Each structure stands twice: as C-alpha cells, then as structure tokens.
Amino acid sequence: MASSDINIERELKALPLETTTLLGAADSGRVxxxxxxxxxxxxxAIMFLPWQQNVQGNGNVTALSPADRPQQLQSRIDGRIEAWFVSEGQFVKKGDSIVRISEIKEEYLNPNVLPLTQQQQSAKQSAIEEKLNKAAALSxxxxxxxxxxDFKLQQTANKVLQxxxxxRQATLEDSVARDQLRRRERLFRDSLGLVSVNDLQTFQIRVQSAAAKLxxxxxxLAITQTDLQSIPAEYGEKIAKSRSDRAATLAEVSxxxxxxxxxxDKVGSL
Incomplete structure (x- = not known):
C-alpha cells in the first residue's frame, strides 16, 4: 500500500496542473x-460631449470668447448687441431671452416716439379721407x-335747326320781294302812270330789307354752327383737367x- 501511494503521488506530480493553467487564463480574459x-x-461618453472641429492654421487670434465674435441676429428693429444670455450650442425655447439689444436710431431714444408716431398716423389718415372727399367732388x-x-350741344343743335x-324763310322772302320788284319795274316801264315812283321805291326798300334779313x-346760322363745333373742345378741356386732378388725388391717396x-408697422414694432 505504501509503495502504491508513492507511485500515485509521483504520477500526479508528473501530470500538468490544468486547473492552475485555467485559473491563469481566466484572469487574463477578465482583464x-x-x-x-x-x-x-x-x-x-465622447459621443455625447460637445463636438468642435479643430483645424490647424496660421493667423492672429482676434476673439477668444465666442461672445466677442461678430454675430448677426434677425430682429425687427436694428440695434447693437450689448449682452448675450445664452452660449453657442445651447438649447432655447420660446420666450427665452437671448440677447439685450440697444437702439442705434436716435428717434427710438425719444420716449414720446410712440405717441408722436400715432399722431402722424392719425394725421395721414385724416389727409387720406380729405383727399377721398376731393376725389368724390371731382367725380x-x-x-x-x-x-x-350734352345739354349745350342739344340746345345749340336746336338753334342751328331754328x-x-x-x-330758308328769309331766302323765300328775299326771292318774293325781288320778284315783286321786277314786276313793278316792268309795269313802271310799260304802263305810263299806273305805277308811281313811290310805289317802285317801296318795293326796292322791301328787297333791301329782305336781303339784309337774309x-x-x-x-x-354760321355763328351757331361754330359754337356747336367748339362745345366739345371747350368742355373736353375742362373735363380732362378735372380727370387729371382726380387721378393725381387718387395717387396721393395711394x-x-x-x-x-x-x-x-412702426407703431407695432415700438
């Protein structure tokens, strides 16, 4: 028994220690x-850090802080940025204050600029209403x-007809008077004493009167026809001037x- 135990111990010493080897391998894999x-x-963690790209280059540094760089911000009123309340890359929501802007226009520095602008607006509106009334009066x-x-054209045309x-009546009367005078002259030459000189002169006067009347x-008639032709030009000039004044007034209204x-818009932005 003793010799066999000794042999078994020798065999164990000769075998490789796999457990020790496995323990050493397990520690290395864990590390x-x-x-x-x-x-x-x-x-x-690096994925969630603020990322900024760096590029190598030569030059002079003008602004170390992002707030010192020239930046633009869309605003309804021009001004100069005095202070930033947020930093670059920061999330903001509606209603947050971003910057403080100071006015660069002198008129905005006037505390009465709002009421004065409203007065100007009221005055302009009143002027527009007056010009609209003027345009209506011109119409x-x-x-x-x-x-x-149109009335004068009709009236003058009636006079022309008259x-x-x-x-035509005066022409007829002149023709009748001349015919009567010719017959009296024939009787005066042919019949002695039947037509007196006074009667002959009376008919001569009638002829002259009829000719003058004609x-x-x-x-x-000629004067009336001339008036009829001049009426469109006379009233056309007045109408054209009134239309021109009306167009100019409507342009001023616009x-x-x-x-x-x-x-x-200015009042709304103040």
Missing amino acids: VSRWLIGILLVLV QLIERLEQQR YQAEV VEKQQM EGRSDVAKLK
Missing part, C-alpha cells in the same frame, strides 16, 4: 474584457360738366395709404 468595456464606455364735377356739355329754318340769319401702413 481584457474590462479594458474593452472601459474603452466602449469612453467612446459612448361729381366731371359728371356735371358732361351733363352741361336758324336754318329762318334762313344776311343776318345766315350770319347767325401714397398716403402706403405711409399709413408703414407708420402702423
């Missing part, structure tokens, strides 16, 4: 896994001028409305 997990955690004037032109009838009626819109 490697820890290193891998640590590196992975570092990489994940009525144009309408009256057109009515007067004088044309009177000229000339008078012809002149009146310009005034544009000014009112600008003042309204």
Whole structure:
C-alpha cells in the first residue's frame, strides 16, 4: 500500500496542473474584457460631449470668447448687441431671452416716439379721407360738366335747326320781294302812270330789307354752327383737367395709404 501511494503521488506530480493553467487564463480574459468595456464606455461618453472641429492654421487670434465674435441676429428693429444670455450650442425655447439689444436710431431714444408716431398716423389718415372727399367732388364735377356739355350741344343743335329754318324763310322772302320788284319795274316801264315812283321805291326798300334779313340769319346760322363745333373742345378741356386732378388725388391717396401702413408697422414694432 505504501509503495502504491508513492507511485500515485509521483504520477500526479508528473501530470500538468490544468486547473492552475485555467485559473491563469481566466484572469487574463477578465482583464481584457474590462479594458474593452472601459474603452466602449469612453467612446459612448465622447459621443455625447460637445463636438468642435479643430483645424490647424496660421493667423492672429482676434476673439477668444465666442461672445466677442461678430454675430448677426434677425430682429425687427436694428440695434447693437450689448449682452448675450445664452452660449453657442445651447438649447432655447420660446420666450427665452437671448440677447439685450440697444437702439442705434436716435428717434427710438425719444420716449414720446410712440405717441408722436400715432399722431402722424392719425394725421395721414385724416389727409387720406380729405383727399377721398376731393376725389368724390371731382367725380361729381366731371359728371356735371358732361351733363352741361350734352345739354349745350342739344340746345345749340336746336338753334342751328331754328336758324336754318329762318334762313330758308328769309331766302323765300328775299326771292318774293325781288320778284315783286321786277314786276313793278316792268309795269313802271310799260304802263305810263299806273305805277308811281313811290310805289317802285317801296318795293326796292322791301328787297333791301329782305336781303339784309337774309344776311343776318345766315350770319347767325354760321355763328351757331361754330359754337356747336367748339362745345366739345371747350368742355373736353375742362373735363380732362378735372380727370387729371382726380387721378393725381387718387395717387396721393395711394401714397398716403402706403405711409399709413408703414407708420402702423412702426407703431407695432415700438
């Protein structure tokens, strides 16, 4: 028994110690896994850090702080940025104060700029209403001028017809008077003592009177026809001037409305 125990012990010493080897291998794998997990955690942490790209280059540094760099901010009123309340890359929500802006226009420094602007807006609106009333009055004037032109054209045309009838009547009377005078002259030459000199002179006077009347009626007809032709030009000039004044007034109204819109926008921005 003793010799066999000794042999078994020798055989065990001769065998490799696998347990010890496995224990050493397990410790090495644990260390490697820890290193891998640590590196992975570092990489994940780096992903959530603020990232900024760096580029090498030559030059002079003008502003170390981002707040000192020239920056632009969209605003309804021009101004100069005095202070930043947020930093670059920071998340903001609606209603947060971003910057404090100081006015650069002297008119905004006036505490009465708002009431003065409102007064200007009211004055412009009143001026627009007055110009609209003027445009309406000019429209009525144009309408009256057109009515007067049409009435005068009709009236003068009637006069032309009247004088044309009177000229025809005067022409007939002149023709009758000349015919009577010719017969009296024939009787005066052919019959002795039947027609006196006074009767002959009376008919001569009638002829002269009829001729004068005919000339008078012809002149009146010519004058009336000239008036009829001049009426469109006379009233056309007045109507054209009134229309031009109305167009200019409406243009001023449009310009005034544009000014009112600008003042309204300015009041809303103050």
